[in-house]
Amino acid sequence: MVPPFPFRFRNAEILTLYWRTDPEALTFLLPPPLQPTGDVACVHIYRMTDTDWLGPYHEANVMVGARLGDREGAYSPYLALSSDVGVAHGREVHGQPKKLASPSLEFRDDLVVGRIERNGIDVLTGTLPYKQQAVTPDALKPFFDFATNLNLKAVDHIDGRPAIRQITSRRLSEVTVHEAWAGPCTVELRPNAQLPVFRLPVMEPLQGFLWRADFTLVPGEIIHDYLTEAA
Template identity: 30%
Template sequence: MEQHDIGRRLATPLMNPAYPPVVPRFTDREYLTIVYRTDRDALRAVVPEPLEIDEPLVRFEVMRMGDVTGYGPYTEAGQAIPVRHRGERGEYLHAMYLDNFPATASGREAGAYPKTIGAPALYVDHGALVGVLDHGTLRVATATMGYKHHELDPDEAAAQITVPTFMLKLVPGYDGTPRTAQLVRTEISDVVVKGAWTGPARLQLFAHVLAPLADLPVREVVSASHVVTDLTLSPVTPVHDYLAH
């Protein structure tokens, strides 16, 4: 293979890249989202400057992807933290756990999503919408919400999932020193809300050294939502270079 051909390749392995060269469109993406209050000091320990914290809130979510261009169906769970950056309100993506390796590799390499492998699930059980996350054989999160108790305004649902999101892009050099250390920004576009509901909810987090969601403890459940939507993810844009500072 000639040098100019290698430069056109997207990812390794060279002849069978870990993820396809597509801009994924999500169809029938289903969210269970629980916003809860946590300890301010715990948030300060994990939210990187120059992001700023207002209220000590966390959004725990489980997302079942009905169909994704290039990846097929999969499920994802994680935590996002409401923040401000230069006056703009958004969310810092703290942790994401997936059961799909190509989507995990693509999110980390082509974007900056803090993705790792886990075993999340979203299902209905005797009138409750249930979202769980396991790491290996151990349960690390269980979320429950009354199934479709009250309709949620579609505009409010769209506003919940289209706030700008911020992430850390960290790439080490071959000598172990940082090669890339950036704060990046992205957002969701082309949203079609197909259904949205709210209702009572509960959330339990269990301590695990390799999935430390419980380091942001649940003090009070603030709100919950269940949303079904189609959407597209925009490319990331660097907004702060740590190595330049």
């Protein structure tokens, strides 16, 4: 259930949508000592077409810009995917709060539609015009560097005592972007107590991207250990 690093993602199709959110809501979701780098959130909805170990599946990653000292990246408060292996790996290795759900990425005539469905509720629905403006790969990260992912890893001993309390970091490797397209986007959120993305309300939809890429998931590092710092 927990494959070793590295493993390769090939020809992934990704819908990335940015929106301006409530700065206080964003800050509330960040575990100290992480600090926000702005008031923008994003979601990546992936159609993983060919992945080592996991096979084809769909995933969604909600992110906000964050920093720890001079290290900047993106913190993931919510992740949802259709792969049980992906859920196990994300939770046990990265500490990501992944949950089993049904993200989807569809092309409906001239519209790209991304959804995150859980418990029969479309927790998030996003749209983007289909391939209207070609852009270069460096345009994909206008607000924060999402390739560096920051996570809170919290694991307890069997008796309930804290075993692991860490901020972890990993960066995607060997990234090849085959194509990228930009346009105006929409983002709609619906409440769900088990996947509360609505806690990052949409104040203003910003920009969206549709892109296709290969990348490799590699080992990361521990950048803050709460138990060591508290000793």
